[in-house]
Amino acid sequence: MSIRAIKMPARGSRAASRSRRERAANILCFVLLILLALIVMFPIYWIFRSSLMSNGELYAYPPAFVPPAWRFENYPETLKSFEYLKFLGNTMTILLPAVFGAVITATMGGYAFARLRFRGKKFLFTLCVGSMLLPSMVTLIPLFIAWSKLGLVNTYWPLILPHFCGGGAFNIFLIRQFVKTVPRELDEAATIDGCGFFRILVFIIVPAIKAAMIVVGLLKFIELWNDLLQQVTYITRRERYTLALGLNIFRGSFNDDWSSIMCATCLSFIPGIIFYLIGQRYFVEGIVMTGMKN
Amino acid sequence: MTVVPKKKKIRYNRSETRTAWLLLLPSVIGLTCITYLPMIASFALSLFSWNGLGDMKYIGLDNYVRLFTRDTKFYGSLLTTLEYAGISVIGSIIYSMIIAMLLNRKVPARGFFRAVFYLPYVLPALAVYLGWKWLYDYNHGLFNYLIKLSGGTSVKFLDSSGLVTPSLALIAVWLSGNLIVIFLAGLQNVPRTYHEAAEIDGANAWQRFWNITIPCMTPIIFYNLLMSLVSNLQVITPALSLTQGGPGTGSYFMCFMLYTQAFKSHKYGYGSAIAVILFAIIAVFTGILFATSKGWIFYEGDDRE
Numbered sequence: 031m032s033i034r035a036i037k038m039p040a041r042g043s044r045a046a047s048r049s050r051r052e053r054a055a056n057i058l059c060f061v062l063l064i065l066l067a068l069i070v071m072f073p074i075y076w077i078f079r080s081s082l083m084s085n086g087e088l089y090a091y092p093p094a095f096v097p098p099a100w101r102f103e104n105y106p107e108t109l110k111s112f113e114y115l116k117f118l119g120n121t122m123t124i125l126l127p128a129v130f131g132a133v134i135t136a137t138m139g140g141y142a143f144a145r146l147r148f149r150g151k152k153f154l155f156t157l158c159v160g161s162m163l164l165p166s167m168v169t170l171i172p173l174f175i176a177w178s179k180l181g182l183v184n185t186y187w188p189l190i191l192p193h194f195c196g197g198g199a200f201n202i203f204l205i206r207q208f209v210k211t212v213p214r215e216l217d218e219a220a221t222i223d224g225c226g227f228f229r230i231l232v233f234i235i236v237p238a239i240k241a242a243m244i245v246v247g248l249l250k251f252i253e254l255w256n257d258l259l260q261q262v263t264y265i266t267r268r269e270r271y272t273l274a275l276g277l278n279i280f281r282g283s284f285n286d287d288w289s290s291i292m293c294a295t296c297l298s299f300i301p302g303i304i305f306y307l308i309g310q311r312y313f314v315e316g317i318v319m320t321g322m323k324n
Numbered sequence: 325m326t327v328v329p330k331k332k333k334i335r336y337n338r339s340e341t342r343t344a345w346l347l348l349l350p351s352v353i354g355l356t357c358i359t360y361l362p363m364i365a366s367f368a369l370s371l372f373s374w375n376g377l378g379d380m381k382y383i384g385l386d387n388y389v390r391l392f393t394r395d396t397k398f399y400g401s402l403l404t405t406l407e408y409a410g411i412s413v414i415g416s417i418i419y420s421m422i423i424a425m426l427l428n429r430k431v432p433a434r435g436f437f438r439a440v441f442y443l444p445y446v447l448p449a450l451a452v453y454l455g456w457k458w459l460y461d462y463n464h465g466l467f468n469y470l471i472k473l474s475g476g477t478s479v480k481f482l483d484s485s486g487l488v489t490p491s492l493a494l495i496a497v498w499l500s501g502n503l504i505v506i507f508l509a510g511l512q513n514v515p516r517t518y519h520e521a522a523e524i525d526g527a528n529a530w531q532r533f534w535n536i537t538i539p540c541m542t543p544i545i546f547y548n549l550l551m552s553l554v555s556n557l558q559v560i561t562p563a564l565s566l567t568q569g570g571p572g573t574g575s576y577f578m579c580f581m582l583y584t585q586a587f588k589s590h591k592y593g594y595g596s597a598i599a600v601i602l603f604a605i606i607a608v609f610t611g612i613l614f615a616t617s618k619g620w621i622f623y624e625g626d627d628r629e
Contacts, residue, residue, distance in 0.1 A: 055529075060431040066423065067440045070498065074443070076466050077455040093469050135350035148344035149336050158351065161359045163550070165606050167558045167579050168599045171586050172365035173358060175376070195354025202351060227343040256449040258561050259579075263587060274450040278565060281454060288458055295451040306446040310439055313505070 074299075081105075081292035088288055108293035111284075117276035118301065124189045124272065125254050131190070132197030132250040133243050139196050140205025141231050145217065162199045174263060188264045193250065201246045208242035209235055241312050248309040255302060273298050363603075369596035376590050387597035400573030401581045404489055405605075408577065409556040411493035416500035416552060417545065424507035425537075438505070445501035453565045456495050457482065485572035492562045492575060503548050510544035511537070539622040546621055550613055557606050578602050 080088055081104060082097040142148075143155055177188040196202055212235060220230050236243070261272050271279065277298055284290050306313075345352070370387055374380040391398045423441050427434055444452065459466045460481035468478045481491040518536045527535070538545075560579035563569050569576040569584065578598060586595030 056429050056431055059426045059429045063423075063426050063431060063437050066426070067437055070441055070444065073455060073459055073466075073498070074447075076459060080458060089464055091464075091469075092473075093464065093466065135354075138347040139351040142344040142347040146340050146344040146347070147336060148341035151344070154348065154352070154355075157355055157360070161355060163554060163606075163610055164359060164363060165554065165558050165599075165603055167560075167582065168366050168603045169359060169362035170582070171592055171596050171599060172362035172369060174587070175365075175592065176362070178376075192354065192358050194350055195358055196348075196351030227340065227347075231347075252446050255446075256561070258450055258564055259583070262564060263583075274448055277448075277450055277454065288461075288464075291454060292458060295454050298448050298451045302446045302448055303443070306439075306443065310442075313442075 077292050078296055080288060081296045083289055085287060085289045104289055104293050105297070108290045108297070111290070112280050112294045112297070113276060114273075114294070114297050117271055117273040120270060121255075121272040121274075121301075124186050125251060128190045128193040128254055129247050129250045131194035132201060133247045134197075135194055136197035136201040136205050136246050137236065137239070137243055138231070139202040141209050141235055143202065144206040144209035145214075145235075146227065158196075158199045158202060162203075170259075170263070177264065183264055184267050184270065186265075186270070189254075189260055193254075197246065197250060198253075201249065204246060204249075205239065205242055208239040212238045244309060244312040248305065248313055251305055252302070273301075366596045366599050366603075369593055370600045372593040374592045376592055380593075383593070387594050388601075390594070391597055391601070397573050397576060397581065401576045401578050404573055404576055405557060405559070405578045407489050408493050408496075408559055408575075409553060411490055412496035412500075412556045412559075413549065413552050415493060415497040416503055417548060419497050420500050420503035420548075421507055421541075421545075423504045424511055427504070427508055428511040438508070441504050442501035444499050449561045450565045452499065453495065453562055457566055460491060482567055483571055485570075485574035488567060488571060488574035492559075492567070495562065496556065496559070500552070503552065506548055507541070507544060510541050514540040542621045543623065546613065546617055550610065553609055553613070554606055557602065557609070578605075 079095070079097050082101050083094070083099075084101060084104075087094060087098055139158075143151070143158075173188070174183070177183055182188055216234050216238070217230050220234050225233070258274050261275055265271060265275060268279070277294055280294050281291055371382060371384060372380045373383045373386070427438055427441075431437070458464075460468075462468060462478055462480050462483065465481075467481065471477070471479060479487065482488050514537055518540070519532055522532050522536055558579050559577050560583060563575045563577050563580040564583070567575040569580050579602065582595045582598040582602070585591045585598060
C-alpha cells in the first residue's frame with residue numbers, strides 16, 4: 031500500500047506523457063496505413079481505370095490517372111467476345127461441389143480428431159499434419175496418369191472429387207481447433223440423452239462451429255479459384271473452360287487490346303470480391319483461431 | 325462429490341473407434357490415394373523413361389544424371405526458383421509483419437484496412453498477373469511512367485532475364501495478405517503486461533519490439549516462414565499465365581519445368597525426377613527450419629504439448 035502511495039504521482043505524470051506519445055504514434059501509424067493502403071490498392075485502381083478507357087487513351091503519354099471519359103460501354107462490348115457467363119458457370123460447376131465436399135468431409139475429420147478416441151489416431155493425425163508440408167506438385171504427374179487411365183481427363187471429376195477426400199489437412203486441422211473450443215459438457219449432456227456420435231456432430235457440433243465451416247468453404251473457394259495449374263492440366267476443351275482459362279484464351283486473341291483485356295480482368299475480379307465481402311468477418315475469426323495454436 | 329480418478333490406460337470403445345474411422349474415411353482415402361501413394365509413385369516413375377503411351381523402360385538414375393549433367397536449363401531453373409522463393413518469402417514476411425504491427429495499434433477503420441490489405445489475396449490469380457503485366461508494360465505501363473517521371477529510362481520488367489524474377493516476386497509480396505491476418509492474430513496474443521512491465525523499466529519502443537514482440541511472435545513467424553517457403557518453392561502460376569518460363573530461364577521455375585516436360589513433351593519419368601528433386605529441396609529447407617527452430621523459437625510458459 032505505502033509503496034503504491036509513493037509511486038502513484040510519479041507514475042501518473044509519466045502515464046500522461048506516455049498517453050500523449052502513444053496518441054502521436056497512433057496518428058503516425060494511421061497516416062502510414064493510409065499511404066500503404068493507397069499503394070496496395072493502386073494496381074487494382076489502375077486496372078479498373080484502364081478498363082474504362084479506349085486503347086487510344088491508354089497509349090497516350092503521359093497516362094491519364096483518371097479516365098478522360100468513363101467508358102462503361104467497354105463492358106458490354108467486351109462481353110460480346112468474352113463468354114463471361116458461360117465461363118463463370120463452368121467455374122461454379124467445379125467450385126460449388128468441391129467446396130461443399132471439402133466442408134463436409136473436413137468437418138467429419140476434424141470432429142473425429144478433436145473428440146473421438148480411437149486406435150491409430152496419433153498416427154493418422156501425424157500423417158495428416160505431415161501432408162501439409164508435402165509439396166502437392168510431386169503428386170501431379172501420377173495423379174494425371176491415374177485420371178487419364180480412368181478416362182476422366184477433360185471432365186470436371188479430377189477437379190471435384192479430390193475435395194471430397196477430407197478437404198485438405200489444413201482445413202481438417204482448422205475444424206479440429208474449433209471443435210475443441212466447444213464445451214465437452216454439451217456432448218456429454220447429449221450422450222446422456224441418448225444421442226450417438228453422429229447426432230452429436232450434426233445437432234451440437236455443427237451449429238457451434240458454423241463459422242469455422244464457412245471459413246473452410248471460403249479458403250477452399252479462394253484456393254480453387256486461384257488454382258490455374260489443375261485447370262490447365264485437366265481441361266483442354268474450350269467449351270469446358272473456366273473463367274481463368276477463358277481469360278487466358280481471351281488475352282491470347284486480343285493481344286494488344288488492353289482496354290478489353292482489362293475489362294475481362296475486372297469482370298473476373300467480381301465474384302471473388304463478392305465472396306470476400308460476404309465472408310470477411312468469418313475469415314479473420316477463423317484464421318485467428320488457427321494462427322494461435324500453430 | 326467424489327472425484328473419479330482418471331484411468332491411465334486408454335481403453336478404446338469399439339463403436340467409438342468404428343465411428344471415428346467412418347468419419348475419417350474420406351480423409352484416409354484422400355491421404356492414401358491423392359497424397360502418399362502418388363508421392364511414392366512419383367519416386368518410382370522417376371526411374372523410368374515413359375512417354376505415356378508405349379512401354380515403360382527402367383533406366384535407373386539416368387533421368388537424374390541427365391538433369392544434373394546434360395540439361396542446360398536445369399541449373400537456371402533451380403536458381404530462378406530459389407531466387408524467387410527467397411525474395412518473395414523474405415519480402416512478404418517483412419511486408420505483412422509491418423502491416424500487421426500497424427494494424428495492431430488503436431487506429432480508426434482497422435477493419436477497413438485489414439480488408440484492403442487482404443483483398444489482393446482473394447482475386448483470381450490469372451487476372452492479377454494480367455493486370456500486373458499491364459502495369460509492367462514497357463511502353464505504357466504505370467511503373468515505367470513513374471520511372472520516366474523521376475528521370476530514369478524505361479525498364480523491361482518482364483522481358484529481361486535478370487528482372488523478371490524479382491518483378492514476379494514483387495507480385496507475390498503484394499498477394500501475401502493472408503500472412504497479415506495470421507501475424508495480426510499472433511500480435512493480439514502478445515501479453516500486454518509484458519509491454520507495460522518493460523515500459524516501466526524504461527525500455528523504448530524499439531527495445532520492446534526486439535525483446536518482447538519479436539520473441540513472442542517467433543512461433544508465428546516460424547509457421548508463416550515454413551508455409552510460404554513450401555508454397556513459393558512450388559511457384560508456377562506466373563510462368564503459366566504470363567511469361568511461359570522466359571526470357572531465358574528467368575521464370576523457368578522448377579514446377580514449370582516439370583509441367584512442360586511432363587505435359588508438353590510427354591516425358592513423364594523426366595518430369596517425375598524434377599518433382600523428386602523439388603521434394604528434396606523442400607525437405608532440406610523444412611529440415612533446416614525445424615532443426616534451427618529450437619534455437620530461436622520462444623515458447624511462452626509451458627504452452628507446448
